[in-house]
Amino acid sequence: MAQDQDQQPTEWVIEDLEIDSATLGETWRLLVQRPCNRAAARGLPWIWLLHGRNGSIADMRPLLVAIAGAMRAGDLPPAVVAAPDAPDDHRTSWWIDSDHLPDGAEGIPPGRLLERSLLGDVLPSVEARYGAPDGPASRVIGGISMGGGAALRWLLVRPDLFGSAVLLSPGVFERLPAHGSAMRRRDVVDVEGSIFDSGRYAERLHYPTLLDAVDPDRPPARVVVLVGDEEPVRLDPVDRRDLELEAARLHAALKIHPAFHPSLRVVGGGHEWALWERGIVTALRILAGREPITES
Amino acid sequence: MCSVTGDAARPPRLGWAVEDVAVASPALGQSWRVLVQRSARTPAQVPWLWLLHGSAAGADQMRPLLRAAAESMDAGIVPPMIIAAPDAPEGYRSSWWVDSAYEPLDDPPDPVDALGPRAGRQLERGLLGDVLPAIEERFGPPLGAGARTIGGISMGGAAALRWVIARPDLFGSAVLLSPAAYEPAPSDDSTARTTGAFGVGPDRYHADRFRDLMHYPTLLADRPETMAPTRVVIIVGDEEPAQYGDGKRCDLDLEAARLHAQLKVRPDFESVLRVVGGGHDWPVWERGIGDALRLLSS
Numbered sequence: 001m002a003q004d005q006d007q008q009p010t011e012w013v014i015e016d017l018e019i020d021s022a023t024l025g026e027t028w029r030l031l032v033q034r035p036c037n038r039a040a041a042r043g044l045p046w047i048w049l050l051h052g053r054n055g056s057i058a059d060m061r062p063l064l065v066a067i068a069g070a071m072r073a074g075d076l077p078p079a080v081v082a083a084p085d086a087p088d089d090h091r092t093s094w095w096i097d098s099d100h101l102p103d104g105a106e107g108i109p110p111g112r113l114l115e116r117s118l119l120g121d122v123l124p125s126v127e128a129r130y131g132a133p134d135g136p137a138s139r140v141i142g143g144i145s146m147g148g149g150a151a152l153r154w155l156l157v158r159p160d161l162f163g164s165a166v167l168l169s170p171g172v173f174e175r176l177p178a179h180g181s182a183m184r185r186r187d188v189v190d191v192e193g194s195i196f197d198s199g200r201y202a203e204r205l206h207y208p209t210l211l212d213a214v215d216p217d218r219p220p221a222r223v224v225v226l227v228g229d230e231e232p233v234r235l236d237p238v239d240r241r242d243l244e245l246e247a248a249r250l251h252a253a254l255k256i257h258p259a260f261h262p263s264l265r266v267v268g269g270g271h272e273w274a275l276w277e278r279g280i281v282t283a284l285r286i287l288a289g290r291e292p293i294t295e296s
Numbered sequence: 297m298c299s300v301t302g303d304a305a306r307p308p309r310l311g312w313a314v315e316d317v318a319v320a321s322p323a324l325g326q327s328w329r330v331l332v333q334r335s336a337r338t339p340a341q342v343p344w345l346w347l348l349h350g351s352a353a354g355a356d357q358m359r360p361l362l363r364a365a366a367e368s369m370d371a372g373i374v375p376p377m378i379i380a381a382p383d384a385p386e387g388y389r390s391s392w393w394v395d396s397a398y399e400p401l402d403d404p405p406d407p408v409d410a411l412g413p414r415a416g417r418q419l420e421r422g423l424l425g426d427v428l429p430a431i432e433e434r435f436g437p438p439l440g441a442g443a444r445t446i447g448g449i450s451m452g453g454a455a456a457l458r459w460v461i462a463r464p465d466l467f468g469s470a471v472l473l474s475p476a477a478y479e480p481a482p483s484d485d486s487t488a489r490t491t492g493a494f495g496v497g498p499d500r501y502h503a504d505r506f507r508d509l510m511h512y513p514t515l516l517a518d519r520p521e522t523m524a525p526t527r528v529v530i531i532v533g534d535e536e537p538a539q540y541g542d543g544k545r546c547d548l549d550l551e552a553a554r555l556h557a558q559l560k561v562r563p564d565f566e567s568v569l570r571v572v573g574g575g576h577d578w579p580v581w582e583r584g585i586g587d588a589l590r591l592l593s594s
Contacts, residue, residue, distance in 0.1 A: 229569040233561055240557045244569065248553030252545050256538050264534040264549065266571035268591075286573070 009035030009044075009078050012068040014061065019125055023117035029085040030122065031057045033064045034130055035078070042131035045079045045138040047284070048123070048162075050147030053092045053171070057085040062273065063144075063280045070281045077288055079140070080133075082126060084118055095143075095150035096204050100195065108195065119154070119161065136163035137219075140287065144168045144276055145243075149205055152250070155221060156210040164222040166283040167250075168276050169231065172207055173241055174249045207250060216258045223262045224283040225251055228269035243271065310335040310376060312366035314359065319430045324422035329383040330431055331355045333362045338376045340436035343443040345379045345471070345589070346428065348452030351390040351487045352411060355383035360578065361449075361585045368586035375593050377445070380431055382423055387414050390487040393448075393455035394509050395420045398495025413492040413500050424459070424466060440468075445592065447471040449581055450548075451487065454478070454510060457555070460526060461515040469527045471588040473581045474536065474548050477555045480511060483539040483546050513558065523564040529591045530556055530567065531584040533574035548576065 013036050018027045034041040047067075051060050060083040070076040086093065089109040095118065098111025124132070133139045141162040143151035148170025155165040176198055202209045227247040234241040244266055254262035263286050269275035312335050318327045345365075349358055358381040368374040384391060396416025432438060446467040448456035453475025460470035481503065482488035489501040494509065496502040507514050532552040539546045549571055559567035568591050574580035 229556060229567075233557075242557050242560070245553045245557045248550045248571070251534060252538070252547050252550045255547070262534075263573065264571050265573070266553070266569050268568070268570070 009037060009040040010072055011036040012071065014064055016057075017126065019122050021117040021121040023113050023121050024087070026087065028087070028118065028122050029057060030126065031060060031064060031081075031083045031085075032126060032130070033068060033081040035080075038130065041080050043134065044131070045077070045140065046127060046133045047079050047081045047140040047142060047166075049081060049083045049280075050095055050141075050143035050150050051083065051086065052143075052145030052147050055086075055091065055144070055147070057083050059273065060144075062277050066277050066281055067284065070284070075290070076281065076284050080130060082123075084122060086114065087112070090114060092146070094146055094205060096153070099200075102195075115150075115154075119158065123161070136161055138163070140164050140166060140284075142166040142168070142280070142283075143170065145271065146171045148172065152207055152223075153205055153210065155223065156207065156214055159218055159221070162221075163219070164287055165224070166280070166287055167223065167225045167247075168279050168283065169227045169243050169271055170225060170247065170250070171243065172205075172246055172250050174208060174246060174253075175236075175238065175241075176201060176206060208253065211253060211257060214257065214259050218259050220259055220261050222287055223254055223260055224265070224286045225262065226265045226267065226279045226283045228271065228275045229266050230268070230270040232271060309370045310337050310366075312362075312369070314362055317431065317434070319427045321422040321426035323418045323426050324385065325417075326385065328385065328422065328427045329355060330427060331358065331362065331381040331383070332431060332435070333366060333379040333381075334435060335376065338378075341439065341443070343375075343377045343445065344432060344439065345377050345445045345447055346467075347379055347381045348393055348446075348448035348455050349381065349384065349389075350448075350450030350452050351392075351476075353449075354389060355381045358449075360582050364582045364585050365589060368589060374586060374589040377589075378435065380428075382427060384419065385417070388417060388419060390451065390491045390493070391417070391419055392451055392488060392491075392493040392510065393419050393423065394458070394493055396493050396495060397497070397505065398492030398500060399497050400492065400495075400500075401498050411487055411490060413490065413495070416492055416495060420455075424463065428466070441466055442468040445469045445471060447473070447585075447588070448475065449473045450576065451476050457512055457528075458510055458515060460528060461512060461519055464519070464523055464526065467526075469592055470529070471585070471592055472528065472530045472552075473584050473588065474532045474576055475530065475552065475555070476548060477512060477551050478510075478541060478546055479513065479551060479554060480507070481541045482506065483541040485539075486541070512555065516558065516562065519564065521562060521564050525564055525566045527566045527592055528559055528568070529570075529588045531570045531572060531580070531588050533576065533580040534571050535573070535575040537576065 014033045097113045097115045100111030102108045141151045141154045148167040225247045227244045231243040251264040254260040314333045317330050320327045395418045398416035446456040446459045453472040460467050492500050494506040530552050532549045536548040556567050556569040559565040
């Protein structure tokens with residue numbers, strides 16, 4: 001995968017692609033940022049970035065631009081970046097496979113196999129176009145907010161695909177969502193007629209449950225969690241769930257697990273794009289072992 | 297960062313000097329040592345920062361932080377302030393800066409173990425009632441709480457948190473570096489449980505005493521929310537060691553996030569949290585003091 005130093009790509013282009021997915025029965029849109037010289041993409045690591053709830057790849061474009069700027073400046077090692085766009089009626093579906101079969105009353109569309117489609121159809125097909133990375137050690141999964149929750153899931157359950165993760169203001173929760181929370185009402189569409197099934201949630205997104213199943217002897221994965229200190233207050237009957245507090249809980253859980261090397265940064269800001277555009281570069285720098293420019 | 301460069305546009309150096317001062321304290325029954333960093337070229341009315349050292353440490357270990365703060369002030373990143381770093385009395389370096397009610401049945405061994413128990417003394421009363429007014433008077437006219445910040449490292453950060461909540465008459469803001477803000481109880485191997493700081497009578501540690509003096513939700517419950525907002529800056533490293541207290545995780549980076557969540561919803565506080573790379577050690581604090589003071593004033 002190593003390239004000669006004098007062949008390092010310096011100019012980057014963003015392609016807007018459509019990829020057929022047999023599993024989904026339709027096409028996925030995604031952005032791929034690669035060297036202008038297409039051949040220079042061969043052998044580069046890949047970074048997959050998932051957008052947040054109600055987000056889209058349009059939101060992700062500035063992050064790709066920020067990454068390209070940092071690579072051009074030599075602040076980040078070169079990598080191909082891919083950002084998929086969740087299907088229109090599933091922008092709040094946590095990038096997971098859902099078996100939800102609604103009765104139609106709530107206007108929620110039937111569940112779809114987003115994860116299986118993205119990881120099984122789209123990822124291999126897109127990477128094959130430019131040259132796949134050299135195994136999971138050269139593939140990063142990243143995400144913002146809801147996308148950070150899914151990125152954590154994939155890091156934990158798909159070590160065959162992903163060797164490290166960058167989680168920006170991740171939507172991760174140490175405990176199951178409280179009754180009445182938005183997550184139960186709309187976000188995780190689920191088994192048959194039930195919109196939210198606790199067992200399914202635990203099995204898919206609840207990281208303490210997923211961590212229990214992680215082999216402590218597998219190769220250690222680096223995880224960088226970055227979040228702002230002005231996250232909205234999330235009250236809960238038992239305890240607070242503000243995302244910077246949840247990030248600290250996640251960090252504490254990963255810290256004592258031998259299969260992870262976590263880093264946590266809390267910076268100034270809220271749940272917002274200004275923070276993520278700066279934060280993605282900071283997080284990737286930490287992942288690359290380059291101590292970041294001081295962030296405030 | 298507060299690195300000093302040869303930038304010609306930088307404000308002139310103020311010529312900060314550290315004085316080693318001793319002040320008698322009737323409440324303590326002996327004198328206190330305090331390092332005071334000031335500049336003869338600043339006006340008398342500059343604000344004060346009182347900076348408390350951590351467990352088993354002393355004021356002399358705070359000198360690199362005083363220097364880092366002076367560099368930030370010289371670089372114009374931080375407004376000028378006088379910094380006072382009191383030295384906990386020998387034998388009481390791990391006593392959490394509180395008034396202790398511990399009365400051991402036996403005399404302590406000689407030589408004294410820095411982390412071992414000793415008969416309780418009135419550290420808080422001595423420092424806040426005797427030392428603070430005497431020192432400040434020596435260098436200028438008395439200033440209000442709005443011109444006085446309390447700060448501290450680790451154990452000193454916990455005491456600083458107590459004082460910014462419970463003594464709004466004295467302190468208008470706080471900088472907490474890796475504060476040992478344990479909630480609800482100190483970690484199993486904390487000096488809070490061993491030195492007698494929170495002892496009562498012959499018992500070296502009393503959970504009720506810790507709750508009354510140091511448990512910040514308890515302190516917050518006693519403070520009216522209608523007071524003017526107090527700014528608190530918390531900086532901690534993400535490599536804090538894993539700790540457990542009564543079976544619960546209480547790593548100080550996690551505790552800092554919990555504290556921030558509690559302060560965030562209070563109208564009488566403005567909390568700022570930064571988690572940086574590093575452990576429970578001096579590189580975090582030497583970088584952190586300049587950042588904390590900058591965030592305090594921004």
